[in-house]
Amino acid sequence: MHQPEDQDLYRFIAGESVMNVSPYGFPENCDFPAMQSFCSSSYYPLEVAGLADTPPQDRALAALKNHKEAEKRRRERINSHLDKLRSLLPCNSKTDKASLLAKVVQRVKELKEETSEITELETFPSETDEITVLAGDYSSDGRLIFKASLCCEDRTDLIPDLIEILNSLHLKTLRSEMATLGGRIRNVLVVAADKDHSIESVHFLQNALKSLLERSSSSDRSKRRRILDHKMIM
Amino acid sequence: MHQPEDQDLYRFIAGESVMNVSPYGFPENCDFPAMQSFCSSSYYPLEVAGLADTPPQDRALAALKNHKEAEKRRRERINSHLDKLRSLLPCNSKTDKASLLAKVVQRVKELKEETSEITELETFPSETDEITVLAGDYSSDGRLIFKASLCCEDRTDLIPDLIEILNSLHLKTLRSEMATLGGRIRNVLVVAADKDHSIESVHFLQNALKSLLERSSSSDRSKRRRILDHKMIM
DNA sequence: TACGACACGTGATGC
DNA sequence: TGCATCACGTGTCGT
Numbered sequence: 001m002h003q004p005e006d007q008d009l010y011r012f013i014a015g016e017s018v019m020n021v022s023p024y025g026f027p028e029n030c031d032f033p034a035m036q037s038f039c040s041s042s043y044y045p046l047e048v049a050g051l052a053d054t055p056p057q058d059r060a061l062a063a064l065k066n067h068k069e070a071e072k073r074r075r076e077r078i079n080s081h082l083d084k085l086r087s088l089l090p091c092n093s094k095t096d097k098a099s100l101l102a103k104v105v106q107r108v109k110e111l112k113e114e115t116s117e118i119t120e121l122e123t124f125p126s127e128t129d130e131i132t133v134l135a136g137d138y139s140s141d142g143r144l145i146f147k148a149s150l151c152c153e154d155r156t157d158l159i160p161d162l163i164e165i166l167n168s169l170h171l172k173t174l175r176s177e178m179a180t181l182g183g184r185i186r187n188v189l190v191v192a193a194d195k196d197h198s199i200e201s202v203h204f205l206q207n208a209l210k211s212l213l214e215r216s217s218s219s220d221r222s223k224r225r226r227i228l229d230h231k232m233i234m
Numbered sequence: 235m236h237q238p239e240d241q242d243l244y245r246f247i248a249g250e251s252v253m254n255v256s257p258y259g260f261p262e263n264c265d266f267p268a269m270q271s272f273c274s275s276s277y278y279p280l281e282v283a284g285l286a287d288t289p290p291q292d293r294a295l296a297a298l299k300n301h302k303e304a305e306k307r308r309r310e311r312i313n314s315h316l317d318k319l320r321s322l323l324p325c326n327s328k329t330d331k332a333s334l335l336a337k338v339v340q341r342v343k344e345l346k347e348e349t350s351e352i353t354e355l356e357t358f359p360s361e362t363d364e365i366t367v368l369a370g371d372y373s374s375d376g377r378l379i380f381k382a383s384l385c386c387e388d389r390t391d392l393i394p395d396l397i398e399i400l401n402s403l404h405l406k407t408l409r410s411e412m413a414t415l416g417g418r419i420r421n422v423l424v425v426a427a428d429k430d431h432s433i434e435s436v437h438f439l440q441n442a443l444k445s446l447l448e449r450s451s452s453s454d455r456s457k458r459r460r461i462l463d464h465k466m467i468m
Numbered sequence: 469t470a471c472g473a474c475a476c477g478t479g480a481t482g483c
Numbered sequence: 484t485g486c487a488t489c490a491c492g493t494g495t496c497g498t
Binding site for chain 1: 308311312315316318319322323331332335336338339341342343344360361362433
């Protein structure tokens with residue numbers, strides 16, 4: 001039932017033990033399965049003589065050790081991610097992997113659904129200043145697509161300012177709708193974020209639009225308005 | 235190097251092969267490690283005679299088979315969830331487990347951050363009717379906490395109606411703020427959803443508030459108002 | 469060859 | 484006891 005610890009094997013390889021060794025430098029008929037496998041493999045002992053400094057059994061065993069350790073690291077990597085997820089979701093640390101992943105799937109799916117439900121934005125200009133940034137889905141090439149809506153008093157340099165903001169944030173405008181009414185304007189944009197800065201882009205755009213709107217508000221003729229809404233919707 | 239397939243072992247157990255069997259009904263010194271383990275274990279062959287109908291070796295091997303199959307099912311369950319996640323996230327089907335989980339962690343973390351950033355709701359009554367339902371975080375006991383904001387013309391039976399809605403949806407009100415100004419009222423609620431109906435509750439509340447607001451709008455003295463905003467924020 | 473990712477079967481552990 | 488979950492070491496495949 002019991003097999004010798006691999007540790008013992010590694011110690012043996014390291015030269016800490018030289019007992020019971022064969023002329024090839026390791027025990028024949030030993031208890032290590034890996035060793036047995038190797039000894040019965042086709043190229044042993046045929047090539048042993050040619051590799052005195054790195055005997056094939058040592059190399060094979062070193063490879064096995066590497067393999068085992070790499071696999072352990074891989075497991076640890078995966079499990080650490082799972083632990084992170086456990087801490088992010090409503091579940092204790094003893095939730096089993098499958099249930100945890102089920103929760104994760106459900107959560108991600110929910111969020112995907114709900115964000116995609118928020119599709120239509122009012123294009124009609126309202127009486128109050130408004131900024132809405134709606135983070136939506138990822139496109140097939142991994143870029144985050146989101147909608148932005150800006151409603152404020154119209155002014156000549158508003159659109160150029162807006163375009164400058166979009167350019168500086170490396171946002172690609174996929175679609176833009178605009179409506180004006182009684183001196184007020186609403187602009188609805190569908191933009192794609194940079195691949196590596198999806199989420200930051202959302203915040204940056206949010207802030208840029210905010211300051212754009214405040215710039216307009218500070219002009220004398222728009223003192224009467226007040227900012228109703230700053231929202232980041234996800 | 236090669237070991238006989240376990241399938242062979244199962245076929246043997248099933249009686250498809252009766253060659254090379256010992257008086258105990260199975261081969262001594264066979265090539266099946268499990269069999270070897272069992273044979274060398276302490277309670278064999280002492281108890282063999284007492285269990286003629288279900289020989290311990292059969293039971294042990296059946297258990298082993300069960301175990302193996304259960305483990306396979308477990309793996310499949312986990313992997314199917316991982317596949318679902320692969321289809322939900324921007325990545326191809328060949329993304330390895332660790333990277334996939336890293337993406338998932340990032341995504342869930344992002345969404346958690348951004349939803350929790352939307353914490354403060356304007357309590358000041360606005361001139362326009364508004365409904366906002368903000369799905370937030372999960373509480374430690376797994377209930378979804380969210381904020382709801384309702385702004386409309388005040389009327390005597392508004393609050394009773396609101397309470398009735400909350401009760402019928404089994405929403406527990408954790409906190410409520412209210413402000414009135416010039417006949418208008420804004421009510422901000424922090425509520426906890428039912429554990430099993432988190433997301434549905436959000437939608438139900440959304441709709442209930444909407445109809446509540448429309449009921450108010452249809453009253454003659456509030457004809458002048460219009461509904462500006464119906465938003466579900468996630 | 470060597471390394472990385474995966475599925476597999478198994479022993480251990482906890483209910 | 485049986486059943487479920489886990490970590491582990493290994494064989495194997497692809498690059």
